[in-house]
Amino acid sequence: MKKYGDLQHELEENGLYEIDSKIKSILFGLGFDEEDLNKRCNEFSGGWVMRIHLAKLLLASPEILLLDEPTNHLDLEARNWLEDFIRSYMGAVILVSHDRFFLDATVNRVGELFASDFKVYKGNYSKFERLRQEYIDNIYKSAKEYDEKVEKHTKFIEKFRYKATKASQVQSRIKMLDKIEKPIIPPKKKRITFEFPNSKESGLKVIEVKDFAKQYDEKIVFMDVDFTIERGQRIAVCGKNGCGKTTLLKCLSDVVDHDMGEIEFGYNVKKNYYAQEPTELLSLENTLYDELYQNANFTQGENLRNLLGAFLFSNDDIYKKVKVLSGGERARLALAKMLLVPSNLLIMDEPTNHLDLESKDILLDALKKYRGTIIFVSHDRYFVENLANRVFNFHDGEMQVFNGSYKDFLKKVEY
Numbered sequence: 001m002k003k004y005g006d007l008q009h010e011l012e013e014n015g016l017y018e019i020d021s022k023i024k025s026i027l028f029g030l031g032f033d034e035e036d037l038n039k040r041c042n043e044f045s046g047g048w049v050m051r052i053h054l055a056k057l058l059l060a061s062p063e064i065l066l067l068d069e070p071t072n073h074l075d076l077e078a079r080n081w082l083e084d085f086i087r088s089y090m091g092a093v094i095l096v097s098h099d100r101f102f103l104d105a106t107v108n109r110v111g112e113l114f115a116s117d118f119k120v121y122k123g124n125y126s127k128f129e130r131l132r133q134e135y136i137d138n139i140y141k142s143a144k145e146y147d148e149k150v151e152k153h154t155k156f157i158e159k160f161r162y163k164a165t166k167a168s169q170v171q172s173r174i175k176m177l178d179k180i181e182k183p184i185i186p187p188k189k190k191r192i193t194f195e196f197p198n199s200k201e202s203g204l205k206v207i208e209v210k211d212f213a214k215q216y217d218e219k220i221v222f223m224d225v226d227f228t229i230e231r232g233q234r235i236a237v238c239g240k241n242g243c244g245k246t247t248l249l250k251c252l253s254d255v256v257d258h259d260m261g262e263i264e265f266g267y268n269v270k271k272n273y274y275a276q277e278p279t280e281l282l283s284l285e286n287t288l289y290d291e292l293y294q295n296a297n298f299t300q301g302e303n304l305r306n307l308l309g310a311f312l313f314s315n316d317d318i319y320k321k322v323k324v325l326s327g328g329e330r331a332r333l334a335l336a337k338m339l340l341v342p343s344n345l346l347i348m349d350e351p352t353n354h355l356d357l358e359s360k361d362i363l364l365d366a367l368k369k370y371r372g373t374i375i376f377v378s379h380d381r382y383f384v385e386n387l388a389n390r391v392f393n394f395h396d397g398e399m400q401v402f403n404g405s406y407k408d409f410l411k412k413v414e415y
């Protein structure tokens, strides 16, 4: 009985009886509701799966919280919540993120892994960018000074080498030369480069959707959706996690069937789809090279190495299996694979997830140059503002169509 009592006490001390309420408070804080508690994880959208991962971590409340790209898939509301959470976290937080705004709001040290070196800078991301530039500028400055000194000493040595009266001075110059340390210039960062190949122009009307509806079992994702998309439009599909963005894009790409209504594609439309989870588009057992080779046409075979090179895969990498690639590498490979198919309609679901800041800018440029039509989802505000000229917004189960930029759209809506 005593043993029973002791064990009971130990369980109480360890918070067994509070765990239920703790789980609920964290899940509700993250926006889940009572009904969600008994659902299976695979029924949730990308952003909500991310929250489930976070909830598990938060429940453990470790002394050091390690977060690898926690903002991927999160909508603005969840991002803001996470920012506040990290700022007020009692323990230490080490995180990886490619989101400039998020980093600036959360971190006070930035460590950079570059050219086999790890250097820590004090301050947030913007400060890091400034300090890093100063650091690089300084290295170049000292490299220039080094070259000047070496040139000066070498000239002196060569000039007086055979002059007996200057022998000791020449010797000391030789010693000086030995002592000057050569600054090591870090290698330039490699950048991906690409353009989306355009196929022949489509007709003016690209897609017409009427009385469109989709549900999973009894859950209606959207209904009564109508819209027409014309050539050259760049449409941002916006809305909270789980509102139906991916579902809409999958229906337009024929990845899933819709339940009601019609989708009509215009004359000569050639579409190309990028999934929110790039892994959905890749065969994990393939090597990188085979992954492209199997999708390339007869004339592209010779250029595959160049294409992989443009996405920073070296000759050593190309026989790796897709399954060993990191999230960022998979995203780059899926993008490379898209370039094998000329198109005039790009349907892209969160293409910026996993991409570093520079690659995001390069993707943005490539999309701006693209002459076709683009429908895309992104939670990256900078990206959406710079690309969209029309917005489809899911709100309270309805899809609103807004003709104009994202900035104008934000001014117009009140929430």
Ligand SMILES: Nc1ncnc2c1ncn2[C@@H]1O[C@H](COP(=O)(O)OP(=O)(O)OP(=O)(O)O)[C@@H](O)[C@H]1O
Pocket (backbone or CB within 6 Å): 042, 043, 044, 045, 046, 047, 048, 073, 075, 216, 217, 219, 221, 239, 240, 241, 242, 243, 244, 245, 246, 247, 248, 276
């Ligand atoms: N295979 C499925 N079975 C059941 N429900 C699903 C399935 N796929 C998605 N859902 C549900 O449909 C709704 C819409 O999901 P969808 O993935 O389209 O959202 P989303 O707007 O893309 O969200 P996110 O911003 O998180 O990616 C969600 O409530 C989701 O839980």
Ligand SMILES: [Mg+2]
Pocket (backbone or CB within 6 Å): 045, 046, 047, 245, 246, 247, 276, 349
């Ligand atoms: Mg989605």
